[in-house]
Structures are given as structure tokens and as C-alpha cells.
Amino acid sequence: MISFEDFLLRPSKVVDPFNRFVGKIDPFLMLVEFCQVIGPKPLAIVSSQPDDKVKSVNVNEMAIWLMSSDTVPGTMIVLENNQTGVYAAAYYFNLYDMRARAFQRNLCVAYLSSEKPTKETLSLFSTSMKKLVSPVLICNRRLFIRHVTDIVKFSDNVDETTLQQYYTFNGDSQKLTDSSRFNVVFEQTRLLKSKFLTKKFQEMAFDDDICCGHNVENMHEAEDIICSFRVPSIPLSPVETLTPCSFPSIVPKLRLLLTDLHRQKTATHSSGALFCGNRPIATVSPIYKFSSEAGTSD
Structure with missing residues (x-):
């Protein structure tokens, strides 16, 4: 939802409630590797669409964007892409490989959405990532x-x-x-x-x-x-x-995580009177009821 702060304190921020400048995407999860030979590349994509297709976004560009951050393995950060209007909650980790440079392969699991992740979303994502990656x-x-x-x-x-x-x-x-x-x-x-x-x-x-x-x-x-x-x-x-026992279970666990994130987002969705792409852009003042000795009034 657009706040008054967006108009006064952040004039350079794109205020686009009707998605005229940036696209509205369905949230999805992506597993990315920073390959030392060809650079960042997506390894797996999990979305709510058939065949895990992602519309209105280039997954290869998203992979480069996610792996361009200076991070430490085992940390989670929130990123914002100003050009595409996409937010990402990304968890970074590495795998050891005798054939790799410095014996390490850098990977990332990211949750991408058009809306900035809430505290509840970040908490659920962080907890789930630790259980999935361990x-x-x-x-x-x-x-x-x-x-x-x-x-x-x-x-x-x-x-x-x-x-x-x-x-x-x-x-x-x-x-x-x-x-x-x-x-x-x-x-x-x-x-x-x-x-x-x-x-x-x-x-x-x-x-x-x-x-x-x-x-x-x-x-x-x-x-x-x-x-x-x-x-x-x-x-x-x-x-x-590199992890033959656990790798086959990554994608099924990501599907469950995406379902949990969607359920949590639906449960904590903001109320509004005018919506655009499930995003409330206007609200009405709540109607309070109070009781008195004479009776009940609206």
C-alpha cells in the first residue's frame, strides 16, 4: 500500500499502484548457482503456474541480480530491483567441491515477489531455509x-x-x-x-x-x-x-514452502476498499460501534 511517506520523503521512488511502469509477477522461488565457468545460472524454479513457468520476468537476469550482492554464506538479505519492481528475500550458502575454485560453489535460494516481504514472510522464509539447507x-x-x-x-x-x-x-x-x-x-x-x-x-x-x-x-x-x-x-x-542424498528433496520442499508463504500472505493481507492486482491502494475509515446506557449507536 502506498504511504504518505512515499510522496514526501522518497520522491525518486516509483509510485505505480496500477503497474504501468513495472510488472506484477506471481511470487516464486528460485535456486541459483554462481558457476565459475558461465556465471550465475538458475538451477530450479518453483512457481504456482503450470510447468513452473514465470511470466513478466527474465529468470536469467534475476539470477545475475541475486548473485551480484556481496554476501556471507548462511545469511539472508532483502533486495529490491528498481528497474523491474521486484523484491527478493535471498538466503545464501555454499557447497564444497574438490574441482571448484577455492573448493567452493556458491548458491542461493530466493523468494521473489512484486511486494516487499513483510516481517512474517521473512520470519517464515528464514526458518524454512535453515531446515531445508541443513x-x-x-x-x-x-x-x-x-x-x-x-x-x-x-x-x-x-x-x-x-x-x-x-x-x-x-x-x-x-x-x-x-x-x-x-x-x-x-x-x-x-x-x-x-x-x-x-x-x-x-x-x-x-x-x-x-x-x-x-x-x-x-x-x-x-x-x-x-x-x-x-x-x-x-x-x-x-x-x-555434491549432495546426492538431499538434493532430490529440495524442489518438493520448495513447493511446500511456496504454499506456506502464499497461505501466510493471504492470512495477513491488508484490508482495503480499492485493489489493483490484489494490492490495496485505498482504504476507508473503519466504522466503530459503541454502546451507551441509552442503547447502542453506530
Whole structure:
């Protein structure tokens, strides 16, 4: 609803009750990744429309807008796009990947709407995000530790002298580069192992913990990860492979969250006498009733 403050204190703000300058969109949820190869890209979209289609908004532009903010993983912020008139409540987190730059993949889950989210909406979104992201994070961390442990064991089994002799007898300069690159990977992996294998991390658990634990050794996968560092541009794994136990449940949980947000918005919707796109733009003074000793009057 337009307030008197919009006219006096914010003259630069677009006052557009009839949506002549900016579009009215149906609220939707979007999962976005900041890919180090192609940049921000949407991974999943959940809306109330058939086939999760979103009208009057470019989801690729929204993905770039969401991932352009300087944020810290585990935080939620509210954004406003002045050009499109879209508000977003965005929750940021990261997943660990041995093949990624700095071993991290940045992601975001955002709730986008034409109306600024209320305190009730933000509270519900924040609480739901923590419940949704927690099992995803714990599954990803356990799998990452599995990879780190296997790579460290693989490096321990490799005789450094034999490795140097192999690359010395073979005159391929590319393989000499591979040898030094492998040594860097082994050194960084050992540092990661000491960082993650702590008692506090191993005791992490959540109510909605559906992770298998990733306790089975997989030296073949560890060897594939090491060999992937031979190419200058390391191919990234699909996001769903970084948290295989929890990723399939993300979209169904987002659908439930969108339903809860819509129900909460309907329950707390402002009353009005004139509406535009379900937005009250004018109200009437309430009629109060009072009683007296002589009787009841309006």
C-alpha cells in the first residue's frame, strides 16, 4: 500500500499502484548457482503456474541480480530491483567441491515477489531455509570429507620417487607440469583434512538428516578427481552430485514452502476498499460501534 511517506520523503521512488511502469509477477522461488565457468545460472524454479513457468520476468537476469550482492554464506538479505519492481528475500550458502575454485560453489535460494516481504514472510522464509539447507550442507560436507580422506590416502600410497622417475624418463613437458600440479593438490588436500576432521564437525546432526554418511571408501573416484586436474579448465560436477542424498528433496520442499508463504500472505493481507492486482491502494475509515446506557449507536 502506498504511504504518505512515499510522496514526501522518497520522491525518486516509483509510485505505480496500477503497474504501468513495472510488472506484477506471481511470487516464486528460485535456486541459483554462481558457476565459475558461465556465471550465475538458475538451477530450479518453483512457481504456482503450470510447468513452473514465470511470466513478466527474465529468470536469467534475476539470477545475475541475486548473485551480484556481496554476501556471507548462511545469511539472508532483502533486495529490491528498481528497474523491474521486484523484491527478493535471498538466503545464501555454499557447497564444497574438490574441482571448484577455492573448493567452493556458491548458491542461493530466493523468494521473489512484486511486494516487499513483510516481517512474517521473512520470519517464515528464514526458518524454512535453515531446515531445508541443513541436511543439504551436512550431506555435502560428509561427501567432501570422504573425497579428501581418499585423496590423502591415495597420495600416501604413491611413491614420490617413483612418480618423479616416471615423469623424468618421459620427455613430455605436459606431464612434468602434471607432477607439480598433483603435488599442490596433495598438499592442499592434507590441509583440508585437518580443517574438517574435527570433533565438532563429526558430531553435526540434524532432525531431517537423510544422508547415508558416505563412509564407504571409493579410491576410483578419488583417482578420477586427481586426474581431472590435468586439464587447465577443470570440468565441474553437477550440483546434484555434491549432495546426492538431499538434493532430490529440495524442489518438493520448495513447493511446500511456496504454499506456506502464499497461505501466510493471504492470512495477513491488508484490508482495503480499492485493489489493483490484489494490492490495496485505498482504504476507508473503519466504522466503530459503541454502546451507551441509552442503547447502542453506530
